Amino acid sequence: xxxxxxxxxxxxxxxxxxxxxxxxxxxxxxxxxxxxxxxxxxxxxxxxxxxxxxxxxxxxxxxxxxxxxxxxxxxxxxxxxxxxxxxxxxxxxxxxxxxxxxxxxxxxxxxxxxxxxxxxxxxxxxxxxxxxxxxxxxxxxxxxxxxxxxxxxxxxxxxxxxxxxxxxxxxxxxxxxxxxxxxxxxxxxxxxxxxxxxxxxxxxxxxxxxxxxxxxxxxxxxxxxxxxxxxxxxxxxxxxxxxxxxxxxxxxxxxxxxxxxxxxxxxxxxxxxxxxxxxxxxxxxxxxxxxxxxxxxxxxxxxxxxxxxxxxxxxxxxxxxxxxxxxxxxxxxxxxxxxxxxxxxxxxxxxxxxxxxxxxxxxxxxxxxxxxxxxxxxxxxxxxxxxxxxxxxxxxxxxxxxxxxxxxxxxxxxxxxxxxxxxxxxxxxxxxxxxxxxxxxxxxxxxxxxxxxxxxxxxxxxxxx
Ligand SMILES: Cc1cc2nc3c(=O)[nH]c(=O)nc-3n(C[C@H](O)[C@H](O)[C@H](O)COP(=O)(O)OP(=O)(O)OC[C@H]3O[C@@H](n4cnc5c(N)ncnc54)[C@H](O)[C@@H]3O)c2cc1C
Numbered sequence: 001x002x003x004x005x006x007x008x009x010x011x012x013x014x015x016x017x018x019x020x021x022x023x024x025x026x027x028x029x030x031x032x033x034x035x036x037x038x039x040x041x042x043x044x045x046x047x048x049x050x051x052x053x054x055x056x057x058x059x060x061x062x063x064x065x066x067x068x069x070x071x072x073x074x075x076x077x078x079x080x081x082x083x084x085x086x087x088x089x090x091x092x093x094x095x096x097x098x099x100x101x102x103x104x105x106x107x108x109x110x111x112x113x114x115x116x117x118x119x120x121x122x123x124x125x126x127x128x129x130x131x132x133x134x135x136x137x138x139x140x141x142x143x144x145x146x147x148x149x150x151x152x153x154x155x156x157x158x159x160x161x162x163x164x165x166x167x168x169x170x171x172x173x174x175x176x177x178x179x180x181x182x183x184x185x186x187x188x189x190x191x192x193x194x195x196x197x198x199x200x201x202x203x204x205x206x207x208x209x210x211x212x213x214x215x216x217x218x219x220x221x222x223x224x225x226x227x228x229x230x231x232x233x234x235x236x237x238x239x240x241x242x243x244x245x246x247x248x249x250x251x252x253x254x255x256x257x258x259x260x261x262x263x264x265x266x267x268x269x270x271x272x273x274x275x276x277x278x279x280x281x282x283x284x285x286x287x288x289x290x291x292x293x294x295x296x297x298x299x300x301x302x303x304x305x306x307x308x309x310x311x312x313x314x315x316x317x318x319x320x321x322x323x324x325x326x327x328x329x330x331x332x333x334x335x336x337x338x339x340x341x342x343x344x345x346x347x348x349x350x351x352x353x354x355x356x357x358x359x360x361x362x363x364x365x366x367x368x369x370x371x372x373x374x375x376x377x378x379x380x381x382x383x384x385x386x387x388x389x390x391x392x393x394x395x396x397x398x399x400x401x402x403x404x405x406x407x408x409x410x411x412x413x414x415x416x417x418x419x420x421x422x423x424x425x426x427x428x429x430x431x432x433x434x435x436x437x438x439x440x441x442x443x444x445x446x447x448x449x450x451x452x453x454x455x456x457x458x459x460x461x462x463x464x465x
Contacts, residue, residue, distance in 0.1 A: 008034040010443060011270050011280040013262045013295065016044025018421045018432040018439075019286030020247035020256070024075040025440035027252055031447065034280070035251070036272060038261035042248045044288070045397070046429075048239030051389050053349035055239040056311045057356070058392040061429075062208065062324070062336075066231025069433035075250040080237035082344040088204060088233075089323035091378050092150040096320065097328075099151055099200055150199025150328035160196050167222060168229035175222045180403040183209070186218030203326040204228065207336040210305040210398045212360045217405040220426055227430075233324055235344050243429070265295050267416030282416045282443055286436065289399055289423035296413065302423055307397035308359040310371045311389040317342070317353040318379035325378055332374025333359045333367065355379075355386070363393040399427040407431075411439040415446050 010026055012019045015037035026033045041047065049056045063070065065081055087100030151157050167175075181189065183205060187197045206212045208224040236242040248256055261273040265283045272278065285292050293299040322342040327334060337357035341348035348354040357371055364370070368391055372383040399422060409424040420439035425431030 007279050008032045009281045009447070010034075010284060011036060011278050011282075012284045012286050013265065013270060014038075014044065014286040014288075014291070014421070015042040015244065015248065015256050015258065016286060016288070016421070016432065017046055017244050017247065017429060018436040019044075019284070020244055020251070021073050021075065021433050022284055022286060022420055022436035022440045022443075023255060024073070024247055024250055025437065026443065027255065028074055029440075029444055031444070033251075033255055034278065035256040036260040036262055036270065036278070037256060037258045040258050042256055042258065043241050043244035045394065046240040046244050048241035049390060049392075054311065054313065054352070054354055054389055055347040056354075056390045056392075057240040058309060058394065059240050059307070059397070061235055061240045063234050063236060063429060064227035064231040065234055066227040067428075067430040067433075069430050069437065073247075073433050073437070075247045076243065079242060079246055081234040082237050083232040083234040083322075084338065084343055085321050085323045086232065088207075089320055089325045090150055090200065090203065090328045091325060092199065092328040094377075094380070096325075097151060098323070099204075150195065152193055152195045152199065156193045156196050159192065160200065163190070163192065164225065164229040167226050170222075170226065172223065172226070175226065176219055176407060178219060178222070180405070181218045182214065182403060183211075183216045183218050183221035184214035186221065187214070199328045201225075203328055203330070203335075206360065207324070207326055207358070209401070210307055210335075210360055211400070212335065216401045217403040219403075219407065220401045220405060223426060235340065237344050238346050262295065265417070267414055281447070282418065284418040284420060284439055284443065286420050286439075288396065288421060290396060292419055292421060292423065296417075296419060299419065303400040303402070304396040305360065305398045305400060306362050306393070306395045308363050308367055308391065308393045310357045310359065310368060310391050312355045312357070312372075312375070312383070312386040313348070313389055314353050314355065314383070314386045316381065318355070318381055320379065327374070327378055331377060333361075333370050334374045334378065335360045337375060337378060354389075363395075367391060367393075399423045401427055408438070409435075411435055412442040412446070418443055 009031045010033045012023050012033060012035040015035050019035055020042060023033045023035045045059055047058045063081060070076060087098055090097045090099055187201055202214060205214055205221055205224060209216045209221065260275060262270045263273050264271045265285060269277050269279045270283055285295050289302055293301045317339055320339060325337050334357045337355065339353060340356040341354040357375060359367060359371060368388050372386065376383045407426055411420050411424055412418055418439045420435040422428060422432040424435040
């Protein structure tokens, strides 16, 4: 039997959050849309694995409540974001120091940063007087400065607070018009004390940008700090897959076809490995950068930051609450770690603890051993009896954003051929959703007053999701 031919107004290639979000916008506008996904599940890089009742993200997901697209993208309303404790917890010299942003709480519509508070050994907010927290199992050394190394003196902290306050209040377009340097150079050029840069900004930005060397464009670093200063770091309840699952559920039944790999595209059709040709009025390629360049020769392939995420469970939860913990001393491979089950209890079975840690750079065979040793220092407890639940390595996790970085790469290649994904914008969930917003807008503009002419038909053997 010859393969049948299917028709739709738009075929979207890839069911990551970019493709699903674009499909949601298109179907809402009355455009018949088919999303073809090579894998057997939707979500792309935002997958969540289930192991013994734990929900384990392949990505060490850090979202910000300040990401505009999380509020704007249709289909994501109702998404529950679980915030970390305010700011971050910095580990230095065997002690914990909280660097938290105080917000004006309603006095400013933008929720601008009021000041940076830093104090040595801060326990969880609201959990009593601010006394130093000795890291158990280690001799507590005398802090280098009363005001809380690694954030420097009170004057250093005031300067940092002022810089973040300014950034929180700066309109995005103005940030994008600033001269562009590698982030590490820009931080020094702005006259911030070296200890503030090394003790706070470098570990924070490494965690937010997945770039330990801070080669990322200073504009992207400013955007990341802007989101940090004007929102709260958070995790999606239930795991990273909550976003794509929620988007997929809001699409008309049968829109997404999984297990269908696209092998070539044109302005009027796509060819698939499994089901022949799909004819359509327009094609939107919403794959990762490398797959997009294979389908669209000539498209630039960026470099990538490799990322490893390690999940452990223990019966004795470390006493860091729901904080994101960073190592100001950079004494091991872990860039950031958290007792994730404290942030989002749905990720672990009742009474169990889930600790998730993120390592930047290439994977090494002994990564779990190195991570355990580092975690023992960071949390101040023995990790010898911790159980490893999963080690996920993604070689092409996050596209690099070295200067000059175009944050608004074209999404319309030709009338009828479009591209979106995190490689067209900032390399983040916000960037993937924003590129989808732009691409859907371009398609709708090109289609003009067009109303759907075609009815998508089911693919017999592909699984609809
Ligand atoms: C380890 C890790 C940590 C991260 N941490 C963060 C973070 O803390 N904060 C943040 O904001 N972002 C983070 N990110 C980035 C974020 O996950 C991505 O920016 C986002 O998921 C990209 O979505 P996308 O839809 O553009 O691409 P993808 O999720 O890659 O989706 C593309 C889809 O296209 C499909 N596909 C590919 N080729 C074909 C084909 N030929 N035919 C059909 N389908 C095809 C793929 O199977 C995939 O499902 C992280 C990523 C990783 C991997």
